Amino acid sequence: MSEDQQVGIVLVSHSAQVASAVAELATGLSGGGDTAPIAAAGGREDGGFGTSSELVSAAAHSVDRGAGVALLVDLGSAVLTVKALLAEGDELPEGARLVDAPFVEGTVAALVTASTGADLDTVVAAAKDAYTYRKE
């Protein structure tokens, strides 16, 4: 896989601010040159709290470089909306995957890994691995 075909990352949160802030944090922590494409899909289209399948779908297509897209989600409807979109079959890019990972830590791990040009399986594994880091 060439370096320009990086896995894309999508952040789905109930809040536009949370999604964009986590994207900013992950980009800042990834540092050192260009990072893999990342997009935030937070809140509803009218700005309220919730999940918009249109925003999720648009974000996923915007980061799709043909190497797959990893979707990290926060709560309730964010999880269910992405699952429902995946079940639709044609709403998300080929190779889109819901990642079962902590939202902030998983995103940092996913973006750092994707920025190295790693494939989707490796990016997903890195994000999931964030669950194993205990805080007490």
Place this chain on the structure above:
Amino acid sequence: MLDADFFRRWMTAAHTAVDQEADRLTELDSPIGDADHGSNLRRGFAAVTAALEKEAPATPGAVLTLAGRQLISTVGGASGPLYGTLLRRTGKALGDEAEVSEADLARALRTGVEAVATLGGAAPGDKTMLDALVPAADALGESFDAARRAAAEGAEATTPLQARKGRASYLGERSIGHEDPGAASSALLISALARTAGAAEVAE
């Protein structure tokens, strides 16, 4: 037999019911949820009505599939993907027939309800929409009115339960004593179906 027009009228009746009961649904969603169930569903079913007026699908399956698609897109809360999945899977299970029997609908609805259970990871007794939908799907084989009664009873029976899924589950015992808003709106959907069938019988 039930044709595409019947299913369009069902969706319109559901929209009307959700519109009329939106405040009550939001009230139910205030103590144990985030107080947006009524407004979310109202927005979703308004989009369903608009889409059905614009496209007028030719088969029962296509009506429900389009309606489900609209709910997933526009509701904004967890009820969007859940109701969207219910209608879409039910619609897909109905296939491409121009007319379906009541027994076909009962079977298809059961498929839709099972898909909702899988998506949300819930079971009857968890204080969710499944507490109304599962008995309704079971009773639909008998009659539309039996399904309506089963859904209403199922929704009421969620009041003493402790929530085990969704946001209400964080409240633990404090979720006891409140009817589940999702079960309440599910009862509205099934009651709209029975009303549509009743109106069709009167018309015949």
